[in-house]
Amino acid sequence: MLKVIIDFDGTLTAEETQVSTLAERSLDTLATEMEVASRDQLCVDYANTQEQILREPHLYRWEVNGLVASYATEGAFILNTSTLQVMLSESEVYSRRVSEVFARAEYDPITDCTNHLFHRHTAGIEPVFREGAHDVLSALIQHIDRQPIILTNSLGDKVSRHISMLDLPVKIPILGDTRQYAMSPDWDHRFDHPGLGPVQVWPISDRYRVDLRRPEYYHALKRVSSDGSALAVVADTFSLPGAVALMMGIPFFLLRTSYTPEWCIQATAKHPLGCVLDNLAHLEPALDRLNTA
16 A cells, blocks of 8 residues: 655645735734734735845745754745744844743744744635645545545644545545654654765755754654555655655655745755656656556
8 A cells, every 4th residue: 555645735735825815814913912013014024024035045944943944935835934933033022022922832932923823824714726636636545555645734623624625535534733843953863865874964955954853754654654554745845744755765746836946846856766746637647657666
């Protein structure tokens, strides 16, 4: 059995069409409920911060526990999260208020704040599914040797509710709350890079280095394959779901979108187990080629 683990946000859905709504609702919450600043001021600072990030994207990252979870432009939702994190952390007034609101942070106040905004508001935004999402999942369901599993950092109930809108004949399992962003500086596991040997950080280029210290995601993938099934991972971002999968010897299919950085495409294409999909509908033929190989 091949378990095909398909990321939800950005892979099955066109998150680039939803991110403006997510940003608007997040700013509303920061202004009205958390009282960080006025809505107008937050809007100006958000726009200026995002412009600053886009000028030099390699300098801006989504950081958790002092490690880089993702670079800012790897996804439409990730850019929103990164923009909020930079905006809130670079202002003493904003960061102080967020620290008051999230005084008992699991990670740190700003990370907990942006996680809260993401999970809360994506749950309430009706998804826009990519063309082919229904057909791809239907084909996987019908295949005798393949099982689709939906991957998400969100809780499973949100994704189950959204997936039900596709009206599929069976319920697809959800691999939820995987916390691909949960970075652990103390995790001593090393991965066998095909050219570099044992590594914890994958040096993609002079500007981009992907940190692999994501034990919760690693163990989630281990649990899914504990019955002896082979795995494949399909996603629109590289650092979060893709890099660890490749280093575990799991084939990774990167969906090229309007926001996919070129360095992510090149890193995937260069790896022996990496494949770049120009369209979600190309997944089935790519899986067939994988079986042949």
